[in-house]
Amino acid sequence: MKTLKIISLLVFTILSLFSCDTKPKQITKTTDYNKYLNVKDNKSMTFANNEIDFWQKKFDAAPNQISYLSMIASNYATLFEYTGNIKYLYKTEALLTQSNSTYKYSKVSTIRSLARNYIAQHRFKEALGLATKALAIGEGKKETQKLLFDVQMELGNYREALKNLNAMRDMKDYDYLIRLAKWNDHKGDLKTAITFMEKARDIAEKEDNKVLKIWSYSNLGDFYGHAGRIRESYDSYLKTLAIDPNYSYALKGIAWIVFSHERNTVEAKRIVEAIEVTHNTPDFYLLKSQIAQFEGNMKEEISNRNAYFSMLQKNNYGAMYNKYNVLIYADAKKTAAKALEIAKVEVDHRPTPDSYDLLAWSYLNTGQNKKALEIAQKFVAGKSFEPKVQYHLAMIYKSNKETEKIQPIKEELLSSIYELGPNMDKKVNQL
Secondary structure: OHHHHHHHHHHHHHHHHHHHHHOOOOOOOHHHHHHHOOOOOOHHHHHHHHHHHHHHHHHHHOOOOOHHHHHHHHHHHHHHHHHOOHHHHHHHHHHHHHHHHHOOOOOHHHHHHHHHHHHHOOOHHHHHHHHHHHHHHOOOHHHHHHHHHHHHHHHOOHHHHHHHHHHOOOOOOHHHHHHHHHHHHHOOOHHHHHHHHHHHHHHHHHHOOHHHHHHHHHHHHHHHHHOOOHHHHHHHHHHHHHHOOOOHHHHHHHHHHHHHHOOOHHHHHHHHHHHHOOOOOHHHHHHHHHHHHHHOOHHHHHHHHHHHHHHHHHOOOOOOOHHHHHHHHHOOHHHHHHHHHHHHHHHHHOOOHHHHHHHHHHHHHOOOHHHHHHHHHHHHOOOOOOHHHHHHHHHHHHHOOOHHHHHHHHHHHHOOHHHHOHHHHHHHHOO
């Protein structure tokens, strides 16, 4: 009896220890970020609006000074960055198009600016056309190669992207290092990607460059999160906000930590709703829908999803939300055919492994298992390491009874629940 009691005690102790270990550790503190939730003024936006007013008056007085249009455009781009208001992105495009037309597409810096605007709009093929035109002119070749790398990565032209990356090789150059980090992340080597991003951060800190520090810290916040280094992710987002209190992307990163790691839905919603006051974009409704789903609140889940689609109808976002739309429509049998239509368009616009994943996933959800498997094996497997893509791949294998391929993916996915989100926990375990 004594032996049994000891064994029972040991089992109880082990189970207790295990349950303690699996509880999410509290990382965030409201006192760390509360001051960033209701910032009354935005110095960057105030400056941008003043600059628009200044340069517009100068242009009105001297319409032949076309260079003023680029100055106005860059400040509208700033307004878009801080508000998410799509009209500012289109205003930027209109000004840059006017400027390029006047220059007869001969000024490389203005061509590149319009190409970057197209990238933001997910008009990647048009961006590539402009980048190629800039390269042919020849001026500022290295800057154009950076642009070409970016757009080729978006289009899935990885061989060409690597050529441009190698052509700009310079381990002391910030722009090269962040692209090298992106390349390694694409290959699935997150550890190396983080190393290069940290080297880039060190350069930004050494030069005390505010813009580069913000970019470095916020991207490291993402990378650390993907690697399960949640504390470092949180600290990186806080560093971003310390430099720019209005940088909503970092606040969204903190909201995700609160939701996905700490499972605190009430606090996550509070953060998201504070961001929406100044930066209102459709994806925040989807995040709130995810939170409501985890809470089991179907009414709120559907309400937020409807608000997302309502916002898309009121504003022309082009192809910017195609990926989200495919994933939503594919989830229900009655809209799965619609998901397939959009996925086909997305593959045409952007033939990356991730786009082909959307296509394969849509075929699976319309009951075309074999077609899904054929596409996944040819265009997705071994070519994308995104957790959501890997989950889709596992489900496609499962539906085609290729069960031996599922377990290695499942093990990988179990370590990626933070990135996938709490709603995927049960789904991954059921693979």
